[in-house]
Amino acid sequence: xxxxxxxxxxxxxxxxxxxxxxxxxxxxxxxxxxxxxxxxxxxxxxxxxxxxxxxxxxxxxxxxxxxxxxxxxxxxxxxxxxxxxxxxxxxxxxxxxxxxxxxxxxxxxxxxxxxxxxxxxxxxxxxxxxxxxxxxxxxxxxxxxxxxxxxxxxxxxxxxxxxxxxxxxxxxxxxxxxxxxxxxxxxxxxxxxxxxxxxxxxxxxxxxxxxxxxxxxxxxxxxxxxxxxxxxxxxxxxxxxxxxxxxxxxxxxxxxxxxxxxxxxxxxxxxxxxxxxxxxxxxxxxxxxxxxxxxxxxxxxxxxxxxxxxxxxx
Ligand SMILES: Cc1cc2nc3c(=O)[nH]c(=O)nc-3n(C[C@H](O)[C@H](O)[C@H](O)COP(=O)(O)OP(=O)(O)OC[C@H]3O[C@@H](n4cnc5c(N)ncnc54)[C@H](O)[C@@H]3O)c2cc1C
Numbered sequence: 001x002x003x004x005x006x007x008x009x010x011x012x013x014x015x016x017x018x019x020x021x022x023x024x025x026x027x028x029x030x031x032x033x034x035x036x037x038x039x040x041x042x043x044x045x046x047x048x049x050x051x052x053x054x055x056x057x058x059x060x061x062x063x064x065x066x067x068x069x070x071x072x073x074x075x076x077x078x079x080x081x082x083x084x085x086x087x088x089x090x091x092x093x094x095x096x097x098x099x100x101x102x103x104x105x106x107x108x109x110x111x112x113x114x115x116x117x118x119x120x121x122x123x124x125x126x127x128x129x130x131x132x133x134x135x136x137x138x139x140x141x142x143x144x145x146x147x148x149x150x151x152x153x154x155x156x157x158x159x160x161x162x163x164x165x166x167x168x169x170x171x172x173x174x175x176x177x178x179x180x181x182x183x184x185x186x187x188x189x190x191x192x193x194x195x196x197x198x199x200x201x202x203x204x205x206x207x208x209x210x211x212x213x214x215x216x217x218x219x220x221x222x223x224x225x226x227x228x229x230x231x232x233x234x235x236x237x238x239x240x241x242x243x244x245x246x247x248x249x250x251x252x253x254x255x256x257x258x259x260x261x262x263x264x265x266x267x268x269x270x271x272x273x274x275x276x277x278x279x280x281x282x283x284x285x286x287x288x289x290x291x292x293x294x295x296x297x298x299x300x301x302x303x304x305x306x307x308x309x310x311x312x313x314x
Contacts, residue, residue: 002034003043011052013163017137021161024048028056028072029106031099032115055136055165056110066171071110071164075122079104088169089283090125090178090197097121097182110164113146116154116220117191123221124197125180127213129169137162150220176201177284179276182215183268185259192216193260194268196248198280200231207231212244212277217252217269226251227273236281245273 008024010016020026025044027033028051037043050056051072060068061083069078075095078084085092098104098112098121112120113133123146131146135158146167149157158164172178178199184190195215201208210231212224227247234240254265 002037005037005043006046007049008046009049009052011054013053013055013136013165014138016048016050016053017161017163019046019048020163022046026050026114026163028108028111029074031103031107032111050163053163056163063171065168067167067169069109069167069169071108071113071166073109073167075104075107075109075112076101078109078122087172087176088125088129088178090128090180090199090280091122091169093180094121094123094125094182094195094197097180109167113149113167114156114158114164116150116156118153118218118220119192119195119216120221121180121182121192121195121215124195124213124215125178126167126169127221127223128178128180128197128199128211129172130199130211132168133164134166134168135159135162136165141165143168147223153219172199173201175203175284177280177282179279179283181272181276181279183272191259194254194265194272196269196272196276198273198276200277200280200284202236202281202284205235207234207236207240207281210244212248212273214248214252214269216265217254222252224248224251224273231277241274241277241281244277245270248273 008019024046025033027047027049056072057070059070059073075098078091078095098107109122112122127146133144133146133149135142137159138161144157151157176199180197182192183194184192192215197213200210210228212227213221214224215221224247227244230244230247231240249266249270252269254262256262
């Protein structure tokens with residue numbers, strides 16, 4: 001049984017922010033909020049439904065500025081947008097692996113961030129694309145890099161009277177490639193045991209602006225800056241990818257849970273990083289007009305002169 005609560009459905013942002021500051025819990029798709037309420041977690045007493053707030057709606061893309069996504073953007077709308085598949089492949093991949101189709105229709109990007117789960121499937125890819133959050137409240141709007149938006153486990157640089165309004169992803173050049181791999185115990189309706197996202201640009205085989213993001217490797221989704229340093233400005237090669245994967249493994253701090261031991265997750269960090277870096281490199285060498293699906297492993301040897309990705313050694 002759901003506990004009793006008051007429900008507010010404001011259409012004005014300031015009103016919603018005031019209700020939140022007074023203790024009402026925001027609800028977007030409700031796929032986390034209502035599970036918690038049914039599960040008997042402490043009832044907030046009041047919910048503020050934020051779906052009618054125009055500031056949180058809409059998706060836009062321009063070549064100059066990239067993506068401007070309302071916090072209410074559903075995983076499904078990302079999954080179904082060809083442009084995302086072509087240019088922001090890792091984000092397509094992450095969103096398409098959230099729960100089930102029904103969950104993806106309701107669940108939002110903003111909710112995925114603000115729920116604060118270290119396994120959030122859309123968050124690693126957004127970190128890898130260098131996303132920024134826009135929060136708004138009575139004092140105005142603030143723009144914060146997604147990486148620093150997380151201040152601790154389920155803690156954010158978001159004041160009680162602020163809401164997450166938009167998520168901005170910079171444009172990606174033609175020579176960019178990205179990939180995301182979610183390692184789970186089964187293919188659907190399961191949280192990630194480990195998730196690795198990678199982004200890079202290839203300039204005549206030289207890696208520029210590499211970004212690697214890890215989910216379930218720390219209390220919050222994180223970047224692997226050590227591995228990024230290994231890759232930056234170097235010629236892509238299998239040896240370099242292995243070196244970067246070792247840096248990811250060294251930097252990641254996964255913990256043991258009932259889902260998996262920390263030791264197993266450490267090994268995953270290495271092996272999944274090898275796969276994902278190969279795939280991102282391969283995609284960086286392919287033009288935008290692809291309707292990208294999975295690239296078979298054997299094709300990874302393609303344009304960049306890399307060996308086929310190693311078989312996972314687990
Ligand atoms: C069966 C099932 C399977 C799932 N599988 C996955 C999975 O595979 N991968 C995965 O990553 N997640 C999964 N989830 C979790 C969930 O679907 C996602 O986290 C989803 O993105 C949450 O979005 P929502 O809009 O439903 O959030 P809500 O439940 O509405 O809100 C989640 C949290 O964010 C806060 N919030 C929401 N929007 C805002 C905002 N704009 N500003 C401030 N605070 C806000 C809420 O107060 C709440 O604390 C699953 C959930 C279920 C029930």
